Amino acid sequence: MPSYDLVIVGAGSSGCIATKTAVLNGLEVCLIDCKPRQNIGDKICGDAIARHHFDSLGIKYPSGQELEHEIKGVKVYSPDMESVFKIEGEGVSGFIVDRLMLGQRLLKGALDCGVTFHDNTLALEPIISNSFVKGVKSRNLNTGKVEKIYSKLTMDASGFSAALRRNLPKNFGFIKSIKNQDLLPCFREIRDDVDFRSDYCKIFLSQEIAPGGYYWIFPKNNEKVNVGLGVQGLKNHPNPKEILYKNVISKDIFRKSIILNSGGGFVPTRRPIDSLVSDGIMFLGDAACLVNPIHGGGIGPSMLSGKLATEVAVMALSKGIPSKDLLWEYNLKYMKEYGAKQAGLDIFRILLQSLKDDEINYGMKHQLIKPEDILETSLKGELKISITEKVTRVFKGLKKIDLLRNLKKTADKMQLAKNLYQNYPENEEFEAWAKKIRTLYEL
Numbered sequence: 001m002p003s004y005d006l007v008i009v010g011a012g013s014s015g016c017i018a019t020k021t022a023v024l025n026g027l028e029v030c031l032i033d034c035k036p037r038q039n040i041g042d043k044i045c046g047d048a049i050a051r052h053h054f055d056s057l058g059i060k061y062p063s064g065q066e067l068e069h070e071i072k073g074v075k076v077y078s079p080d081m082e083s084v085f086k087i088e089g090e091g092v093s094g095f096i097v098d099r100l101m102l103g104q105r106l107l108k109g110a111l112d113c114g115v116t117f118h119d120n121t122l123a124l125e126p127i128i129s130n131s132f133v134k135g136v137k138s139r140n141l142n143t144g145k146v147e148k149i150y151s152k153l154t155m156d157a158s159g160f161s162a163a164l165r166r167n168l169p170k171n172f173g174f175i176k177s178i179k180n181q182d183l184l185p186c187f188r189e190i191r192d193d194v195d196f197r198s199d200y201c202k203i204f205l206s207q208e209i210a211p212g213g214y215y216w217i218f219p220k221n222n223e224k225v226n227v228g229l230g231v232q233g234l235k236n237h238p239n240p241k242e243i244l245y246k247n248v249i250s251k252d253i254f255r256k257s258i259i260l261n262s263g264g265g266f267v268p269t270r271r272p273i274d275s276l277v278s279d280g281i282m283f284l285g286d287a288a289c290l291v292n293p294i295h296g297g298g299i300g301p302s303m304l305s306g307k308l309a310t311e312v313a314v315m316a317l318s319k320g321i322p323s324k325d326l327l328w329e330y331n332l333k334y335m336k337e338y339g340a341k342q343a344g345l346d347i348f349r350i351l352l353q354s355l356k357d358d359e360i361n362y363g364m365k366h367q368l369i370k371p372e373d374i375l376e377t378s379l380k381g382e383l384k385i386s387i388t389e390k391v392t393r394v395f396k397g398l399k400k401i402d403l404l405r406n407l408k409k410t411a412d413k414m415q416l417a418k419n420l421y422q423n424y425p426e427n428e429e430f431e432a433w434a435k436k437i438r439t440l441y442e443l
């Protein structure tokens, strides 16, 4: 096998943007994916993506058949269905896409630049020499042959499977698997002939129906919807498919509906892994846990990571061997641009998962957090709470004063987390910083 400047594992949203950026900057790139080319982009997903991600990355909006619906915003329903938060505006308006077509468009953008592409090729493990990643050992799924692809630098863009991260030796210091409580196992279907029309993505909170998660109905074109449910991945969690069928698909609006596509998947709903780089390797997208911990949107940040990682990779390769020190800049850039917000939202997610339905009902009814502040929270990772005297009296009367205290504590902790990530350390101070992070999230 020839040697490349860069080998990228995974032709999903992060891998395709990384490939295109790298090739346009003159790198010799090999992109591999275990799927056949025509299936790339066919992913279990909610299919929603906010407009601002396309704007900030200079990618054309979805159009034609790829665009299934334009979305004005999100409506969030309380467990008792008495409160609805309508969240609109620049940060949430966007698109519901045909996921396969979006994936194929991103792939075409990468391939048209001139890259060596191997589909049906499964990455098995990183090749390591003197504690430095030197490429990927892979299996050709057509022939069964195991091959070695050598490269100066390697990117793990293999999504939730994190094929390389999981197979790095312990001394690299990366987590192999994500804690159960930080995972959201989901099941979703695309159904047609549903009696549902809306220009809003609808999210329903209910600890009783979806413990630690939520269920959703997102409008696609005409009477088509994307309907799904996720639960927190704690031991013995309920089966998301069973509870989706029991509590959601059983609703009257689905009575005449037909299934077009169905399946399950995992969302890593946590802050980014502590570091996104090591000697000869970088981590992108879901392989680095770059999803928004509150709503699970990961297409936007994965594309952002593809761009930022590659810009740093180009600089590092121009200076010589891509050591951890040279790649460190990617940590600084990503954490500042998106990771700090994600870190704050991770604290908020932990609080939300601990609340009881009646607490969510009261919180939404009395607007402890206002709908307009939810958007700001989601965009900035900061929590504004409005605890007026009246609210304090009501909550005292309801014996829910602990909830108020908890919210205040969460808001402070979110700020602390955000500050820590915004002041991401240089390589030498990383261990001390990581210790602070562990303490903060394990409190």
Ligand SMILES: Cc1cc2nc3c(=O)[nH]c(=O)nc-3n(C[C@H](O)[C@H](O)[C@H](O)COP(=O)(O)OP(=O)(O)OC[C@H]3O[C@@H](n4cnc5c(N)ncnc54)[C@H](O)[C@@H]3O)c2cc1C
Pocket (backbone or CB within 6 Å): 009, 010, 011, 012, 013, 014, 015, 032, 033, 034, 035, 040, 041, 043, 044, 045, 046, 047, 048, 049, 121, 122, 123, 124, 157, 158, 159, 160, 161, 162, 163, 186, 187, 188, 228, 264, 265, 266, 267, 284, 285, 286, 287, 291, 296, 297, 298, 299, 300, 302
């Ligand atoms: C149920 C569900 C709903 C979601 N809804 C939304 C949503 O509405 N909006 C949103 O923005 N995000 C959503 N997400 C998250 C989003 O899909 C991901 O964050 C995003 O796709 C991550 O992109 P990626 O490039 O990191 O990985 P992926 O898009 O998963 O791409 C990884 C690629 O790597 C390949 N691969 C995997 N393992 C190997 C291997 N060993 N060797 C070679 N190739 C390999 C795969 O075939 C795939 O093509 C949802 C996720 C789930 C599970």
